Amino acid sequence: MTAQAFPPVIVNDTTLRDGEQAPGVSFTIDEKIAIARGLDAARVDEIEAGIPAMGAAEIDAIAAVSSAVRNAVVIAWCRMTESDVDAALKTGLSRINLSVPVSDRQIRVKFGCGREDVIARIHRVVSYARDKGFEVSVGGEDSSRADFDFLLRVVAAAQTSGAHRFRFADTLGVLDPFKTHDLFESLRRETDMELEFHGHDDLGLATANTLAAVRGGATHVSVCVLGLGERAGNAALEEVAAALAQVSGRMTAVDLTQLTSLAELVARGTRRPIPAAKSIVGAAAFAHESGIHVSGILRDPECYEAVNPAQFGRARSIVLGKHSGMAAISNALTSLGITADEGRARRVLDEVRIRAVALKRSIHESELLEFYAATGSEETALVAQSALDRGTLC
Known part of the structure; x- marks a missing residue:
């Protein structure tokens, strides 16, 4: 059968x-x-x-x-x-x-x-x-x-x-x-x-x-x-x-x-919280941070997802942290309407990793914009502030 x-x-x-x-x-x-x-x-x-x-x-x-x-x-x-x-x-x-x-x-x-x-x-x-x-x-x-x-x-x-x-x-x-x-x-x-x-x-x-x-x-x-x-x-x-x-x-x-x-x-x-990594229903069940994984996910989700989060009414998230790579940083900035050259993106990545290690947590998009604003001119800061004001943050 x-x-x-x-x-x-x-x-x-x-x-x-x-x-x-x-x-x-x-x-x-x-x-x-x-x-x-x-x-x-x-x-x-x-x-x-x-x-x-x-x-x-x-x-x-x-x-x-x-x-x-x-x-x-x-x-x-x-x-x-x-x-x-x-x-x-x-x-x-x-x-x-x-x-x-x-x-x-x-x-x-x-x-x-x-x-x-x-x-x-x-x-x-x-x-x-x-x-x-x-x-x-x-x-x-x-x-x-x-x-x-x-x-x-x-x-x-x-x-x-x-x-x-x-x-x-x-x-x-x-x-x-x-x-x-x-x-x-x-x-x-x-x-x-x-x-x-x-x-x-x-x-x-x-x-x-x-x-x-x-x-x-x-x-x-x-x-x-x-x-x-x-x-x-x-x-x-x-x-x-x-x-x-x-x-x-x-x-x-x-x-x-x-x-x-x-x-x-x-x-x-x-009154028992759901562990973040709990399969299917945990907050981090479909979250990705590792640079290698994120790079693959952005090209083809099935590269690192055998289970589609949409099956469960969920959505994947890309988290910025110690293990992030350039692909994740570029994707995050692009989602905020910012196109950064490789040098600035690299400096942002360095700051992301430093703060993630120091605070033992992932990085919020407001912090990402803070790091981007600090990489360049007054114009760069204005771009970051404009993204913040548009309410594009997750």
């Missing part, structure tokens, strides 16, 4: 559930509604909105999120218990994810029982939820450390009990892409269920593992805006959506132009 023949990958965003479990993060109901609307505007397929068992306030927030979105499917996250199913009923939703530990260590620590009790619990609670009218996804917590033969039994129990999907959770972020691919290839041979991958980023591999899971047969991906989540977080929505199209040739419904505004919205709600 060619890449184009594959169906779109379904994106499940859990910023409002797993993302909010990040240390120190707590969204108000208004923030949850705003984020949900942002996800909906970005055409994210599914929104995992919270945990009903947390109580009345969380139930109200989940219901409000459901009312606020137009297209995305809203899902509640529950433990594999009847009481959690009963709490989910109060949200008015029709979809839930029922999570259960599947590694021997977590089964022992959390339940104090064995594998057979987990299988029995799945049959009992999934059937209970189906009888209550829910569509059910079963989440296997700590799937990456589970015995694989037992994991196959869990998947089979979920399917025979009426679940439509199995979520494989790399809860501790211990997988690498090669192992992830092999696991999903093996799972896909054994079941025709929807398969979702939920990856944590403890080793910095969550996005890579998510792509590998899709290549191995996953139909759904679980992500968070900005990779928010417990400990080192989860696979980042913006990275997965962009990389699936760019690297894997797989489509999602996500509107890539909405990702930056969505990331900024979540960053405000978490």
Whole structure:
């Protein structure tokens, strides 16, 4: 099957559930509604909105999120218990994810029982939820450390009990892409269920593992805006959506132009600033300073840009600093309506580098004009002042 023949990958965003479990993060109901609307505007397929068992306030927030979105499917996250199913009923939703530990260590620590009790619990609670009218996804917590033969039994129990999907959770972020691919290839041979991958980023591999899971047969991906989540977080929505199209040739419904505004919205709600170099959505993600790079970019953007910033509603920027070259200086002056001879441009470049090193930052265009004005006659200064007065500065 060619890449184009594959169906779109379904994106499940859990910023409002797993993302909010990040240390120190707590969204108000208004923030949850705003984020949900942002996800909906970005055409994210599914929104995992919270945990009903947390109580009345969380139930109200989940219901409000459901009312606020137009297209995305809203899902509640529950433990594999009847009481959690009963709490989910109060949200008015029709979809839930029922999570259960599947590694021997977590089964022992959390339940104090064995594998057979987990299988029995799945049959009992999934059937209970189906009888209550829910569509059910079963989440296997700590799937990456589970015995694989037992994991196959869990998947089979979920399917025979009426679940439509199995979520494989790399809860501790211990997988690498090669192992992830092999696991999903093996799972896909054994079941025709929807398969979702939920990856944590403890080793910095969550996005890579998510792509590998899709290549191995996953139909759904679980992500968070900005990779928010417990400990080192989860696979980042913006990275997965962009990389699936760019690297894997797989489509999602996500509107890539909405990702930056969505990331900024979540960053405000978490009070965690977006790192400048954050891929896709960071302020410097499409910024260039190096003289060699800028010289190439000005001739052909694809010389140093494999990803077009316009795909994300972004624009490239050329930054003046220590590593700038003559091409960047000439381009910057030209953009201000100034044509400088090589000697003056060279003196401007020298001043740019000196100040950038001294102040440990890039150079503003007002400073560029200051340097140009200092290179020549009164006429040169007047040209620089005229450019400043025209308001041509970025």
